[in-house]
Amino acid sequence: MTFAGLILRNLGTRRLRTALTAVAVAISVMAVVTLDVVTHSLQASAANVLLMGKADFIVAQKSVADVLTSVVTEDQVARVERTPGVRSAVGVLVGAINLNATNPFFLEIGVAPTDLRTFGVTIVAGHAYGAHAAHEIMLGWQAAQSLHLRVGDTMHEHTLEGFKVVGIYSLNQVFGNAAAMLPLTTLQARTRKPGTVTLTAVRVDPRANVDRVMARIEHDNASLAAVRLASQFGRVDRNLAFLSAAETGAQIIALVIGVIIVMNTMLLSFVERIREFGVLRAIGWSRRRLVSLVMGETLCLSVAGAAVGVAFSYALTGALEHLTTLRGILSAQYDVGTVGLGLYTAVGIALLAALYPCIRAASLRPGAALRRE
């Protein structure tokens, strides 16, 4: 028999209790992992709006609740474009519509036809819309596929009823390819936002220092924020910042509940086994070995729980993705990092939960323990 074998036998003796405690860990891990995956997926969805097109960074209104409500005037776009070091600044209006049941969150992107190339749009079929064409639209190739539309077709989806598909385009990322593009002025008229855009996609001169240009723009335009990395997006989309805070809070609650349940089990098992532990100390086990046993049992149970928890989480987000309200927004990504998070969580729970039982084990006096009935 090995030490690890002893741990397994000890856990196996109290099968039901071990299983129930592992399930508690699994639920904690599931909560932590699911919150993380969902939050990141939602953040990625929001970030995708910001990352669309070719840009070194984007400029949007500072501290709005949702980046889609950001308002940047065309004057501001022009001012940004005049900032030293800026090569181009493309004003982009982004709106989301509920197109149909399969596309409840469908993006409309308004870009002037002259800016399409700078914005990174490649037309793969047909041609660009006219600058002020009221009923011309281009579809991203993925949107065209899912809507079964080709160049020359007319749309029947209610809010876009009567729009003629003049071209199919490809952008640098999925979100843009599943969207539609309209002339900027047409979208401004449709959304009643004349003279404004949502954000500005900025590219800098090759020799310019991006950070310095960003700082300069923020300095010159008090109401604007320049963001480049996903971690900065909270500055222009407060919802993202709130989402992160809510995620952290919920994860802490899940963790605390997990720790309390596991600690309770380990303590119960410790008290039941005081005599057994007293015997082990009396036949020469060191404090360290006894503490290792308690810690090892807790870790083993928690890691098993983590595996189940990540699997639960995977199943749960799979179900969430099919909810109509989340379709197209939630696309959960499970990778090594996700499994790692589950494992860290379980180890964290184990270490915190085993702390007190381990202190009790270390301070156990074998003489007194053996007198226990």
Add this chain to the structure above:
Amino acid sequence: MPSTPRTSVPAALASSGAADGRVPAPPILEVVDVHLSYGTVAALDGTTLSVREGEWVGVSGPSGSGKSTLLGLLAALEHPDRGEVRFRGADLARKRRLDRYRRLDVGLVFQLHNLIPHLDARANVEIAMLGTHLSRTARHRRAGELLDAVDLASLAGRRPAEMSGGERQRVAIARALANRPAVLLADEPTGSLDPASAANVVDVFTRLHRSEGTTIVMVTHDAAVATAADRVVVLEAGRIHPAPPPPAATAPASAADAAPAPAERRTG
């Protein structure tokens, strides 16, 4: 305390002394004027005892007289309020690694076997060897040998609940011997057994004592067990008293010419 000359240690061990074999083996365990109280109860009250290498000492006395407490002291499970417990001359209170002492120097057998209920006999023996230098296979093999030595080779896979009291107690002896301790400490190992099982267990101790020269300190109420010991001391109210005179017939000639120590009386 006064030494007892010409103890009947096994020849193999006695030969480590002077050439004539009449110089006693050195004391391996000494309890020197120990006081130990549980709250207001004085469990040991000036107890003094010396155990020689290779000796089998029985400890008897009325219930509550401090026998288990004395054994606990020798096993370093309890610590004296006053006085010293020495192993090979060194005060246990000064030892830094008492767990090593418990693991390697003494083996402990309890009144109730105290086996781990969910582990089989072999695992119960192996558990004492976890954390020693022995490899997994060596631990496995040694556990097998030890169970064989206590005639339980065929029950190695049984859990304590599937064994008789005597069998459990023999597993406990095997466990106590796992790390080849110099001294075997036993607290009423036959106390909960029927006479036949008790005889079986005593037989194991006797064989060990004869063949390996293992030093044994055994608490016992059982007169039959006491006769197997080299000598018996009696604890009364926390002090060692002379044992009552043995039946004349059982006193061997070698003991007859030995001067009995004031607090100890050899019985054979």
